[in-house]
Amino acid sequence: MPIAVQLDRLLYDRRMSLTELADRVGVTIANLSILKTGKARAMRFSTLDALCRELDCQPADLLVFEPGPADIEDEWI
């Protein structure tokens, strides 16, 4: 996925753990891990809103475009 979520960097800058962020945002650690590892396919505006509010950042700080191959269609089925 060419869109990367800079969750690691923002958490490090704010000295916040993933567990703490999960508690504050109301998203499970498993789902935050999916976001962090770039496996997520989409993000709800409500999630983006909560993340930006708790991390005190703009959406552009969270999401960056990294040129690369586009996501290919699922081959697992």
Place this chain on the structure above:
Amino acid sequence: MRALGPGSVSSLLKIVLDVVYGLMLFVVGILVIAAIGALLFKIDPAIIKQMSINGMPGERLSQGPIIALLLTVVGFYVGGVTVVIHRLRQIFTTLTAGDPFHPDNVTRLRLIGLMLVTLELTGYVISVGQVWIFPNGTKEETSFSLSSWFSILVVFVLAEVFREGARLRREAELTI
């Protein structure tokens, strides 16, 4: 009454399929044992003379390999039906669990479709082979069945519908 989940119509059908699957396995086992027995043991000619299959005299049946061939073909056909029922059981297990768009259901439906094609073609081969092996026997007409091929196409279309459903489920899972 609910269609999916525990205590639903799906769970009832799953039980029915379990019973049918057990019976089919039993029949396949009997056919395999009978086919091996026909090859290994000589059948009493007195019994054979009283037998007749499709107008074919019993003398012809006294040849062990021919009986074994007949039983193998029937066993192959019943085995194919058993595979279809087994895959249906697996699909209904996911329906009973309330998870119809399980990714494995796509493969299962495709396999069912392929097996139905094989069984349909086997039916044609049997009808041709019957005439070839037993020229004097009663001929059973195996005509082209439009409804059978329509059903097979429906199964393949359903497999694609399930593939799309599984893809959407995956998308939903990965939407945070």
